[in-house]
Amino acid sequence: MESSTFKDLHLSKNIEKAIEELGFEEPTPIQTQAIPYIIEGRDVIGQAQTGTGKTAAFGIPALEMIDVNSKNIQVLVLCPTRELANQVADELGKLAKYTSTKILPVYGGQSIEMQIKALRRGVHIVIGTPGRIMDHLERKTLDISNVGMVVLDEADEMLDMGFREDIETILNRISGERQTILFSATMPAPIMKLTKNYQQNPMLVKTIHKVVTVPNMEQSYFEVKHHMKPDVLCRLIDIYDVQSSLVFCNTKRMVDDLVNTLKTRGYLADGLHGDMKQTQREKVMASFRNGEIETLVATDVAARGIDVENIEVVFNYDMPQDEESYVHRIGRTGRAGRQGIAFTFVTPKEIYKIKSIQKYTKTKILCKKVPSRSDAxxxxxxxxxxxxxxxxxxxxxxxxxxxxxxxxxxxxxxxxxxxxxxxxxxxxxx
Known part of the structure; x- marks a missing residue:
């Protein structure tokens, strides 16, 4: 069952292309375990914390099963909060970039008329809170009779919030063959009862919850529009007089582009990514260790072998794929007893990800003002x-x-x- 790349999962070209563009270099453990079972059509219980990449674990197989020629709702995802519904819709939207799958988040606090209009036009995947889904069912504005897959995301949270009856009503309304996927961080008795009543011979997949230890360091983020990232990076390197930094990008192409930009501007920079030969990588690492390179730009997978004591600053130039990756990245600075610095660039659309990281790491990440050109x-x-x-x-x-x-x-x-x-x-x- 073990899989080390997305290629091993035999996904469709359109989904593979979106995954590569998002910079997901390899599946997280929960994705490796869950995706094959869900694609097979099995019911799955996924025990996983927030931050382990579980949205893509059910999102990728859900997108694979959509028939875009049909206007019916084929996948229903239930989430405890509007924030999570939006987050899931956002991630699925990115994975569906090269397909014509229509995705709609529905939750309270947003105009129901707008949702009704969108539903009438035809939607393939609906992601919603149980209360608002019930509201639509009562109004007969949501037809879930053709749903082939139901996902209960953060099921324990939904039960804690008192949604048990709504969930059961919704599941009972879906007639015919239905694949039921349940994700939950904990497995209390009410969850086990739910799986017994609504799942057929489910496969249990789980990730061992690691205690997250975030090193003692200064963590800040800057709200930066995408095209401004190179300028802001250069200003911060200058202002903090950084002699040794590691810059994380999500894709190989972004690594190459940024290295070219930095070299053109006179910075001592080079890159590391999976397409490079071992001899090349070793040469770059040797130059970084002896100070010939001050700024090393890398992807997550390429950075694994990096063991350099004196990295002063880690820059998350691109937001990491999940919260665990954030912890791995920032753990590369501030070693040997010194306090390190971690700076994260966040585009306006990604602010919710910073909130998730703070919740996961139980640390405060301060918002800092982007330094101006005159500050530099x-x-x-x-x-x-x-x-x-x-x-x-x-x-x-x-x-x-x-x-x-x-x-x-x-x-x-x-x-x-x-x-x-x-x-x-x-x-x-x-």
Whole structure:
């Protein structure tokens, strides 16, 4: 059953393409175990925490079974909260990018008329909270008679919130053959009763819950639009005077693009990803260890072998695939007793992911203001002033003073000369 790549799961080309674009380099343990069973049509009980990649574990097989030529609702996903319903819809939407699958989240607090209009136009996958699904069923605006797969996501949370009756009513309304997938972090007696009544010979897949230990470090995030990421990265490297950093990207292509951008701007950067030969990787790592490379850009899988003591900052240039990956990434800084720094770039649409990471790691990730171009210039000017003072204190400035005196004879003031030199120095360092 073990699988190390998505290729081993024999998925359709459109889904594979979306997975690659999202930067999922290999399935998480819960995906490796659950996807083959769900694709086979088996009922599955998945015991997994938030942050283990369970949405894709049921989302990928759900998308594989959709008949896009039919306008019927074929998959129903029940979630405890509107936040989770939106999150699941967002992730499934990305996985369905190269298919014509229509996905609709439905929950309370959003206009029911808008939802009714969307349902009338035809939807393949509905993701909703039990209360709002019940509301639609009572109004006869939601037809679930053709649903072939039901997913109960975070089932224990739904039962804790008092949705048991609603869930049972919804499941009883689906006639005919139905595949039932249940995901839950815990397996209390009410969950076991639910599986006994509504699942046929289910397969149990589980991930061992690891205690999450987040190293002692400064964790912050910056809300950054995608096209601004290279500028913001360069400003932070300059402002913090970073001599050794690891930058995580989700795809091989993004690694190559970013390395080219950084090299063009004069940074000592190189990349690591799965397509590189072992000799190439070893060469890059040796250069990183001895300081010839200050910024190493890598994908999650490529970074596994990295064991370098003096990494000052980890940058999550792209948001990680799941919360566990975040913990693995940031654990690479601040070793040998020093406090490390982890900076995460978050696009406006990804703010919910930061909230999930905070919940999973039980730590606070502070939102920081993106430094402006002038902040970076101020910092460079301060660093330059410091170097100038050190040089003056060291002495041996005879011939340089002679050149300055020649300029003073040409009616330039010492202030003009200093400002001109500063301008040259700062523009050269841009």
């Amino acid at each position: 210039e101020d910092f460079k000017a301060t660093m330059l002033a410091k170097k100038v003072k050190e040089n003056i204190d060291e002495g041996h400035l005879g011939k340089y003073m002679h050149w300055v005196e020649k300029m003073l004879d040409e009616d330039y003031t010492s202030m003009d000369i200093a400002a001109g030199l500063l301008k040259i120095m700062l523009s050269e360092n841009k």
